[in-house]
Amino acid sequence: MAHIDFGEGIPGIRGPMIFSPDTAKPLNDLAQVLLTGSNTLTLAEREMIATYVSSQNDCLFCQNCHGSIAAQHLGGSDADYELISQIKQNYADTPVSDKMKALLGIAGKVQQGGKYVTTDDIARAREQGATDKEIHDTVLIAAAFCMYNRYVDGLATWQPSDPEVYREIGKMSAKLGYVGRDYSKPLESLANLRDKAQR
Amino acid sequence: MAHIKLPEGLPGIVGPLTFSPETAKPLTDLAEVLLRGPNTLTSAEREMIAAYVSYRNECNFCQLSHSAAAAAHLEGNYALVDCVKSDPESAQVSDKMKALLNIAGKVQKGGKQVTSEDVERARAIGATDKEIHDTVLIAAAFCMYNRYVDGLATTQPLEREAYYEMGQRMAHEGYGRHRQSKPQEVA
Numbered sequence: 001m002a003h004i005d006f007g008e009g010i011p012g013i014r015g016p017m018i019f020s021p022d023t024a025k026p027l028n029d030l031a032q033v034l035l036t037g038s039n040t041l042t043l044a045e046r047e048m049i050a051t052y053v054s055s056q057n058d059c060l061f062c063q064n065c066h067g068s069i070a071a072q073h074l075g076g077s078d079a080d081y082e083l084i085s086q087i088k089q090n091y092a093d094t095p096v097s098d099k100m101k102a103l104l105g106i107a108g109k110v111q112q113g114g115k116y117v118t119t120d121d122i123a124r125a126r127e128q129g130a131t132d133k134e135i136h137d138t139v140l141i142a143a144a145f146c147m148y149n150r151y152v153d154g155l156a157t158w159q160p161s162d163p164e165v166y167r168e169i170g171k172m173s174a175k176l177g178y179v180g181r182d183y184s185k186p187l188e189s190l191a192n193l194r195d196k197a198q199r
Numbered sequence: 200m201a202h203i204k205l206p207e208g209l210p211g212i213v214g215p216l217t218f219s220p221e222t223a224k225p226l227t228d229l230a231e232v233l234l235r236g237p238n239t240l241t242s243a244e245r246e247m248i249a250a251y252v253s254y255r256n257e258c259n260f261c262q263l264s265h266s267a268a269a270a271a272h273l274e275g276n277y278a279l280v281d282c283v284k285s286d287p288e289s290a291q292v293s294d295k296m297k298a299l300l301n302i303a304g305k306v307q308k309g310g311k312q313v314t315s316e317d318v319e320r321a322r323a324i325g326a327t328d329k330e331i332h333d334t335v336l337i338a339a340a341f342c343m344y345n346r347y348v349d350g351l352a353t354t355q356p357l358e359r360e361a362y363y364e365m366g367q368r369m370a371h372e373g374y375g376r377h378r379q380s381k382p383q384e385v386a
Contacts, residue, residue, distance in 0.1 A: 003318040003335075004328045020332055022232050029225035037221060057309065106350075113256065114349025122202045132203040136219055136351065139202075143346035150339035153310025154302075155332065 003156045009190055011160050011169075012061030013152050014183035027148070031178040034141050035069075041134055043174075044073035045100055048087055049107045049141045055088040056111045059149035061159040063088065066145075068170025076171070099128035103138045110142035164189040202352045211260030211355050212348050226344075227375035233337050234268075235373050240330055242370065243272035244296055245337055247283045248303045252338045254284040255307045258345035260355040265341075267359070267366020277359070294324045299334040306338035 006015025017024035035046050047070035054062035067084040074080040086094045091104045102125035109116040117139070125135055152159070160166075168189040173181075205214035216223035234245045246269035253261035266280045273279060282290040287300040298321035305312040313335070321331055348355070356362070368376065 001315075003313065003315065004332055016332060016336075020329070020336075022236060023229065023333075023336055026225040026229035026232065029228065030222065033221045033225065059310065110346050110350045114258065114346040114351075117202065117350045117352070119202065119352075133219075135203050136215060137222075139350040140215075140219075140222055140347055143343040143350060146346055147339040147343035150306050150310040150342055151336055154306045154313045154335040154339060155310075156313070156315075 001156070002158060003154075006155075006157065009186060009194075010158070010183070011165065011187070011190075012065065012157050013148060015157050016151060016155055018184050027151075028178045028181070030144060031148075034137065034144060036177045039133075039137065040131065041103075041137065042073070044070050045096075045103075046137070046141060047073060048084065048096070048100070049104065049138055050145050051084060052087060052091065052104055053107050053111045053142045053145040054149050056108060057146065057149040057153075059153050060161070061152050061157065062145065062149050064163075064166040065169050065173065068166040069174045070170075072170045072174035097128070099125065099130050099134075102128050103130060103134065106135065106138050107142035110139055111146060114139075114143070160190065162189065162193060164193070200352070201354065202350075205351070205353065209354075210361070211264065211353050212344060214353050215347060215351055224375070226347075229340060230344075230374040233333065233340060234369075238329075238333065239327065240299075240333065241272065243269050244292075244299075245333070246272060246370070247280060247292070247296075248300065248334060248337045249341050250280060251284050251287065251300055252303050252307045252341040253345050255304065256342065256345040256349075258349050259357055260348050260353065261341060261345050263356075263359060263362045264365050264369065267362040268369040269366075271366045271370035295321065295326050295330075298324055299326060299330065302331065302334050303338035306335055307342060310335075310339070 002015065004019065006019055010018065035050065036043065039046065047066050050066040051063050051070055054066060071080040071084050083094060087096065091101060106117055106121050106125060109121055122135060165187060168187055201214065206217045209217055216226065234249065235242055238245065246265050250262050250265040250269055253265055269280045270277045279291060283292060283300065288297055302313055302317050302321060305317055318331060
């Protein structure tokens with residue numbers, strides 16, 4: 001059970017965001033600019049960084065939502081979902097660019113703590129062509145997910161395990177972004193699961 | 200030297216906030232509502248939670264600046280702020296604050312470290328849902344700010360004196376001022 005009663009059937013960060021709209025606004029504004037703003041990193045690449053950090057923090061809800069959003073940005077095929085799963089396990093062995101591998105390396109250091117990022121980590125990213133803005137954004141995306149993950153887990157929010165739920169969230173969020181969403185609207189996939197359980 | 204080319208002479212988070220105004224807006228909006236918005240926790244209490252988490256994350260800029268902001272709300276009582284950071288259970292703060300600081304310390308380690316016993320302890324001495332929510336989010340947010348400041352290897356003065364004036368402005372004028380002021384006025 002969540003540490004605060006957010007009502008039934010509201011998954012992950014949606015509960016605390018409905019509970020506290022004043023803080024939800026800047027939290028969503030930040031996700032919107034970091035993950036959907038104009039950038040030389042693609043939408044999928046930025047969602048991969050978010051997913052990887054959330055996976056390192058062991059936050060089920062965030063890694064599955066952002067993993068699904070990343071996969072949707074890539075086209076949404078089973079192979080896309082498989083790639084995201086491989087990035088979480090061992091990104092070095094995936095076909096992502098060398099620049100992305102260097103940025104994921106930096107993100108992994110930030111997840112452990114800001115001081116873990118070394119000048120060698122930065123030099124490696126620069127050698128692969130990473131710009132100051134790309135390095136800045138990688139550090140901030142990683143740092144921000146150390147916040148979102150702690151927010152979601154620190155309140156013990158309800159986090160469904162069914163992949164269909166995350167597929168629906170991935171499709172919607174890849175299309176609609178993070179601002180102006182109505183998180184109190186029930187998810188279809190959850191209603192379907194309930195129907196199935198009742199039958 | 201910072202890991203990326205930041206505007207010169209700006210300490211800690213002010214460099215990256217100036218480098219990236221699009222992200223600075225929500226970052227400072229969040230600090231403003233969490234630390235200065237209407238709340239049953241005083242601003243001093245919320246700044247102490249921020250300073251405590253930043254201290255545990257060993258982020259010099261954040262822990263010294265938010266200690267200065269907390270002290271500015273407390274008529275300069277640095278002794279209390281220092282005690283909260285190093286040994287909150289022995290500090291002269293309410294039992295409710297001790298329970299909330301305990302939750303913040305758990306969040307600093309990781310969200311899953313917060314137990315229902317931690318939350319029960321806070322509730323038993325009168326903490327509300329909003330106070331528990333805000334404590335978790337302040338602690339989580341400082342796990343972000345601290346990583347942002349240290350992950351870019353920003354310049355961070357180590358003397359408390361360097362933060363007196365900054366703390367006064369954070370406490371009494373609020374967050375997001377760098378957007379209105381010229382860089383040299385911020386430094």
